[in-house]
Amino acid sequence: MKKLIYIFAFVISTLTSCDKSNVEDGSLPDISVNTVRTDDVNRSIRPVILGERKENPFSLENMKIALDTLKKIVEQSDEPVFKANEIDGIELETTDLYVRLLPQDSIQYKQLMNDTTLTLFDFPLDYEIKQSGDYYQDPTLKKPFTWYYTTVKPGYIPPVGVKYEIIEKLFIAEHSEYYSEEPITYAENTQQAVRRNTNSQGIDTNIFNALCVISFKLTGNEKELKQDTSNILPANSNKSAIMKITIPNCTRYTVKIGFVKISWTSCDPYYFPDGKIKVNTPNGEVGVKGIKVRMWRWFTYADARTDSIGYYYCNKDKFNSVWIGNDIDYHIIFEGSNNSNIWTLSRSIFGAICLWTNYYGAGSHDPNGYTMTFDTNNDYWGKCVLNNAIFNYCDIAKIEGISLPPDNLDIANKTGLYSDSGAPLLNNHINWSLVYAYPNFWGVVAQFFADLLVGWAYPDLMLRYSGNLKDYYKITSIAWHELTHASQVNRMISEKGLLWASDYWSANVYQQASNTFKDYNGDGNNDGNPYGNKGDERWQIIALSEGWANYREQVLAIRYLGQTNYNATYNLFLVKYLKMFEELESIGCSFQNMEKSLCTYSISGFRDNLNEIYPSLKSQITIIISSRL
Amino acid sequence: MRRVLIFMFCQLVVCSCIEQTVTSSQSTYKTVINKTNKKLFYEVQTDLGIKNTIVEKYDSSIISFFKTNEKTKIFLGGTARLDQISILKELIYNLTDTTLFEYNLEYSFVSQVGQTKEEKIFGRHLFNELGEKSTDINSVLFIKLVVDDSIINIMHKDDTMLDKFKEYYKK
Numbered sequence: 001m002k003k004l005i006y007i008f009a010f011v012i013s014t015l016t017s018c019d020k021s022n023v024e025d026g027s028l029p030d031i032s033v034n035t036v037r038t039d040d041v042n043r044s045i046r047p048v049i050l051g052e053r054k055e056n057p058f059s060l061e062n063m064k065i066a067l068d069t070l071k072k073i074v075e076q077s078d079e080p081v082f083k084a085n086e087i088d089g090i091e092l093e094t095t096d097l098y099v100r101l102l103p104q105d106s107i108q109y110k111q112l113m114n115d116t117t118l119t120l121f122d123f124p125l126d127y128e129i130k131q132s133g134d135y136y137q138d139p140t141l142k143k144p145f146t147w148y149y150t151t152v153k154p155g156y157i158p159p160v161g162v163k164y165e166i167i168e169k170l171f172i173a174e175h176s177e178y179y180s181e182e183p184i185t186y187a188e189n190t191q192q193a194v195r196r197n198t199n200s201q202g203i204d205t206n207i208f209n210a211l212c213v214i215s216f217k218l219t220g221n222e223k224e225l226k227q228d229t230s231n232i233l234p235a236n237s238n239k240s241a242i243m244k245i246t247i248p249n250c251t252r253y254t255v256k257i258g259f260v261k262i263s264w265t266s267c268d269p270y271y272f273p274d275g276k277i278k279v280n281t282p283n284g285e286v287g288v289k290g291i292k293v294r295m296w297r298w299f300t301y302a303d304a305r306t307d308s309i310g311y312y313y314c315n316k317d318k319f320n321s322v323w324i325g326n327d328i329d330y331h332i333i334f335e336g337s338n339n340s341n342i343w344t345l346s347r348s349i350f351g352a353i354c355l356w357t358n359y360y361g362a363g364s365h366d367p368n369g370y371t372m373t374f375d376t377n378n379d380y381w382g383k384c385v386l387n388n389a390i391f392n393y394c395d396i397a398k399i400e401g402i403s404l405p406p407d408n409l410d411i412a413n414k415t416g417l418y419s420d421s422g423a424p425l426l427n428n429h430i431n432w433s434l435v436y437a438y439p440n441f442w443g444v445v446a447q448f449f450a451d452l453l454v455g456w457a458y459p460d461l462m463l464r465y466s467g468n469l470k471d472y473y474k475i476t477s478i479a480w481h482e483l484t485h486a487s488q489v490n491r492m493i494s495e496k497g498l499l500w501a502s503d504y505w506s507a508n509v510y511q512q513a514s515n516t517f518k519d520y521n522g523d524g525n526n527d528g529n530p531y532g533n534k535g536d537e538r539w540q541i542i543a544l545s546e547g548w549a550n551y552r553e554q555v556l557a558i559r560y561l562g563q564t565n566y567n568a569t570y571n572l573f574l575v576k577y578l579k580m581f582e583e584l585e586s587i588g589c590s591f592q593n594m595e596k597s598l599c600t601y602s603i604s605g606f607r608d609n610l611n612e613i614y615p616s617l618k619s620q621i622t623i624i625i626s627s628r629l
Numbered sequence: 630m631r632r633v634l635i636f637m638f639c640q641l642v643v644c645s646c647i648e649q650t651v652t653s654s655q656s657t658y659k660t661v662i663n664k665t666n667k668k669l670f671y672e673v674q675t676d677l678g679i680k681n682t683i684v685e686k687y688d689s690s691i692i693s694f695f696k697t698n699e700k701t702k703i704f705l706g707g708t709a710r711l712d713q714i715s716i717l718k719e720l721i722y723n724l725t726d727t728t729l730f731e732y733n734l735e736y737s738f739v740s741q742v743g744q745t746k747e748e749k750i751f752g753r754h755l756f757n758e759l760g761e762k763s764t765d766i767n768s769v770l771f772i773k774l775v776v777d778d779s780i781i782n783i784m785h786k787d788d789t790m791l792d793k794f795k796e797y798y799k800k
Contacts, residue, residue: 420707462707478710516649516703521762528651528703529764546708567738570713570768572759 042377048136048361051128055219056168057212058299060094063171066215067092090207094154095175098125098299100147102163106457111159112148113356119294119301120148122356126167126298132329132361135347144355151299172299173208174320212323224325270318273302275369276310277332279384282472285373287311288384289391292333294359297324297367305337308391319367327364332380334358336387338394340407345383346459348412353457358383358413379415382465385472386413389479396560397487401592402552403494405486412459415466421478423485424509426458429493430502436510461486473561481553481568488545488598495599504601508545511538533573540602543628547577548598552591554578576628583624584610587617603629653701655694656760657714657737657770661721662689664777670722670794671774676715683724684776701766709765713737721776721784724797728784738770747783754780 056062067090101120103109112120123129123136124147138146151170158164216222273295278285287310294303295314302317319328334345335357346354360380362372374384390409397404406428424431434447461482465475492501512530514537520527531542550568557566569575584594589610597609607625611618661671663684672681675694682690694714703709719732732751734743743749754776760769791798 420703420709422704422707462704464710474710478708481708520764521767526649526651527764528649528653528701528709528766530707530709531764549708564742565736565738569765570738570759570763570770571765572761572763575759 042375043379045135045379046131046133048123048129048133049131050123050136051130053124053127054221056098056126056170057215057219057221058170058172059098060092060169060171062215062219063211064092066211066218069214069218070210090178092171092176094169095172096151096170096299097154097156097166098149098168098170099152099156099158100124100149100165100167101158102141102147103145104161104163106453106455108159108162109145112162115159118148118150118152119303120150121296122146122148124149124167125296129329129364132363134359134361135356170299173212176208178208209320209323212320216323225323271321271324271328271367272314272318273304273328273330273367273369274311274313275371277306277312277371278310278373279381279388280373280375280469281385282469286388288332288374289388290336290338291387292335292337294331294333295319295328295367296331297328300324303333321367324367326367328367329364330362330370332360332362334360334380334383334387336390338391341390341394341404341409342407343387343390343409343411345386345411345413348414348459348462349457354410354412354459355457376467376469379467381467382415382475383413385475386411386463386465386479389476390483392476392560393480393483393556396556397483401590402484402595403487403491405483406460406490406493409460409486410458411461411463413463413465416464420462421464421482422462423460423482423489424458424462425460425486425489425505426455427460428486429489429505430498431458431509432502432506433510433513436507437514473557473563473566476561477553477557477563477566477568480556481549484549484552485545488548488595491595492599495596500599504541507538508541511542515542529571531571531574543574543577544598544600544603544606546574548581548594550574551578551581555585580624580628584621587620587624589614589617589621649703650699651701651703651766652697652699653709653711653766654697655711655714655768655770657694657716657772659692659694659716660689660771660773661692662773662775663687664775665781667723667725667781669776670724672720672722673716674718674720676717703766711765711768713768713770716772719774721780722787722790722794723781723784724790724794726781726784727787727790728781729787729790730780730784750779750783 057066071088101112103112112118136146137143141147149167151172154169213225216225275293277288277291277293279288287308288306289308289310291306292303293306293312293314294301296302297319300317300319300323302314302319304312304314304316306312336343336345344354345358347356347358348354358380362370374381390405390411394404396402406425408427410427432447434450435443437443438446461479463479463482465471489501489505492504496504511532515530515532516528517526518529518532519525520529520533531546532539534543546569554566554568557563557568568578581594585591593610593613597606597613600606600609603625607621610621610625614621657675659673661669661682661684663669663686666686668686669684670681671684671690671692672679673692677694677696680692680694682692684690696714698711701709701711715735715737717733717735721730721732723729730747730751732748734748734752738757743752754774756773756775758771758773760771763769
């Protein structure tokens, strides 16, 4: 085994031109270099542009050629130390398959997207990337379908009907049966470390590093191998140019080849990228919370999630420093999470039909990590604000005893704040709005076909944003309004059951849609007023649900955003009910109990529910609510 | 491929049905009620422009602002939020005493609380009300400013008024 370490040193020294000055001194790299690159930060949404296809150094075929080359190096060497029997015994086998999948219809697409075991890329992983971007559409296919690329294990069975192609068989060392890792503690000296390695059952990483280096060289990808980084650091930097070592376990190795003595230090050979993703707000920069940061290079990829200050740390997966080279690619995926709550901000048609998850291609950066701030001139600024609004809402809901929104929310989003948002929650209740619209056989048929046609792309929330810092509070507050609806539906499901909640919300969705077509002011045109007036059909459902959402929006804007003059609605009909909740809170009714009491179709039912919870406040509650009956 | 095209077509049909274009409007009526024996000149600056009026003693006057958009796109049943008329600045000139009060806090419906003592006093004299048919798409907003002696007392001497209202002071 010791010999294999020497082989790696030999191969490295002969096949690459790595600067050894940093490793020969044997010193412990002690820094954390987080390169902040501001290029492309203030850009619009743009597609990924591919360059030439690269020869794949990880293909089984190329790895076998690399192994043969390595064996020849060993054979031709005069050094007895290189006569390693272990190499002869290595037979490379497929560890992974590089594949692509093409869903044939919306159901298959949804099925594929919901498969959490797959990490899907909408562009091929073995091409040069001329321009990093936010989406890729295969030019040979019609939107919205495109090939999805990933790696799977041999024997993978794709979903039925999904077109599936194996592009190449891969040999990825870390997935090989030969591969094992053993930590070497700092306390050990070189001899001890080498001795312990020699006794190990597995084959040392260095043999695979050697294979990899040869394969990269033979496939013309040697420029991607790790290069000296000293020249990219600022001149006044007092930090070492060596990569950040996240686990300071280093061993110094020396081998004499003829008259030449080669020394190198093998420290922890992995990158564990970390950094901060931030967004500019009227109160300065804040972290983008709970979003996914995806890092990848070739067929190694890892996901990390930002915490409440926007910090991410890739601690579960890692990047081998030899194979990764100087850069990895970063994607910021707008798939947020706050404990059990998960939401996906999707690119959409008309801001209503969810297509695919928004991701921001942040480009190639230092494998140690990448830090960036979304500003208003970045098209993704508004999505960051929405994401944080949802994350914060979940925290606030817990504090105030409000029900959390449903666990999974698909959110159609687009620019145009002064447009309309909504909470149809179509994936979180059994919607039969069309049966309300056409209470006959055809209504059932229409509902069935609507579900079949666009069911896969149904939104739960439709949220809007702008690119203007002054709209920050409004974007946040309106998102909170819609999330209040989501909480209310979740509360109804837990209190009354899914069917009851589904009927309530279907009726509400239908009625508001229907009201939009009415001409209330008699000018001969649709008014586009979904709320109608007191006395209209289902007006009490609307008064309660919208009065509540507007009230909560206003309260949250005032209390959590400091917007003391915030006004949620200009609709006089709703203002009366907004004030009703305000008055009920002032006499001591809690948000939680008001939300629970909303599980009713009528205002008198709401009053009765509340009176039951607060018998001592009965007369006051009755006076406040009765004036709105 | 045909299935994809059919799918796309149907999707567009569905989407075009759920989006509609309506005429939206915002109306703001600013009424100044003068409960003093001073003659006032009132000016209000909004994002739509500047308007002014003279308010005689113990009288009132109305300034209105109106904007409309015939191509407001909305979805069925969505919560529409439109860009309301913003009041950016208000100036009350007391022509009788050549004094002025300037209120610089932007608001559209709920008045700003105000930071200074004067702003707070002024804010307490603003009263907002929505019109009977006000909706989020067609909002109608009445803002009343009641000028009484407490407003007169927070005004400051402004000699530039002699020049600004030259014609008035000539008489």
